[in-house]
Amino acid sequence: MxxxxxxxxxxxxxxxxxxxxxxxxxxxxxxxxxxxxxxxxxxxxxxxxxxxxxxxxxxxxxxxxxxxxxxxxxxINHQIKLPFNNRYESLTLGNDRIALVAGGLFTEGNNTPLLVIDAGTCVTYDFIDSDKNYFGGAISPGLQLRYQSLHNFTENLPLLKPQPTKNITGYNTETSIHSGVVLGMTLELKGAIKQYRKAHKDLKVLITGGDSELLVKQLKNRFFATPFLMLYGIYNLYLFNKNL
Known part of the structure; x- marks a missing residue:
């Protein structure tokens, strides 16, 4: 241990x-x-x-x-050895994204294309192909940031806490915000996954982070939350470098 x-x-x-x-x-x-x-x-x-x-x-x-x-x-830093081929064209790749990719490889193995989605302060998408080539992904505001932005940059909109919603048409201010933020995020996730699966039909998808449980429910049980993905990534990066 x-x-x-x-x-x-x-x-x-x-x-x-x-x-x-x-x-x-x-x-x-x-x-x-x-x-x-x-x-x-x-x-x-x-x-x-x-x-x-x-x-x-x-x-x-x-x-x-x-x-x-x-x-x-x-x-975890940019000097350690990685269990994948880093094709990201920047030196600013976050240490957390390195750990998430390593955790994804540990969870799903090395022979399948993988999309790791971390739903935290920001939502990050990280893609690695079946040959363990990491190419990058995308970064967008997380649920909390979207709620906070609506409150901070408008005069009258309240600051709400994330909650599941099924109503695409809000019937008051609060439900309209939940629809725009939570359903908007859900549609973003579905769209990103759909685009990756067009190119990689055997794609595996892992969703982690503080808002993963809520978003997995919004995705109607097509996916499962993997709460310890970051921790297992850190652990396995340590073992990988220790055993070199």
Whole structure:
């Protein structure tokens, strides 16, 4: 077992896991991070290794804290070896997208084209073909950003929380917003998947992220949410580099 840390835009996930199981999952933030780590070390004193992926605010002193408390600290970055061929034509590929692709390969194997959709603060689409070539994908605003934009950039629209909806025609302000945001996102997902499947008929689709459960329901059970995809990606990138 090792400690896997996913440092996102809105929270920090701490997970004790191995290649088969997630034994403990804790949501933290910068203010509670050190205490949560020390508590985990008391429960799992034999854990000496930590692997983490950082896309959010993670101060230098917390990185140093990990180095003091663990024998091995592995960070996802652009210098590590990858279990796929990176064809992305930019040096700004996010570490989280690297981990998601690795998690997708671990989940579905290496011989099928794969589309990984992460429905978080942003919605990211990442495509890898059957020869393990990663080409990129797309980035669009997530559900929360769409709701917040309507509220922040208009005078009178309220800030709502995401909720499932079946009504394409809203009958008041609130239902109109839910229709525009949630059904709009659902149609975006369906359209993207349809376009990829035109070119790759045996495409596998994985949906993960904080809003994945809601969106999978909107897609009418054609897909399944994969909540630990990022964590397994971080874990397997660590193993891949450890064993080289």
């Amino acid at each position: 090792i400690l896997v840390i996913d440092i996102g835009n809105t929270s920090i996930k701490l997970s004790v896991m191995d290649h088969l199981n997630v034994y403990k999952l804790i949501r933290s933030d910068v203010s509670t991070f050190t205490n949560e780590i020390l508590n985990l070390k008391q429960v799992y004193p034999d854990i000496k290794e930590v692997a983490y992926c950082n896309v959010g605010d993670f101060p230098y002193e917390l990185k140093e804290f990990l180095k003091v408390n663990f024998e091995v600290v592995f960070e």
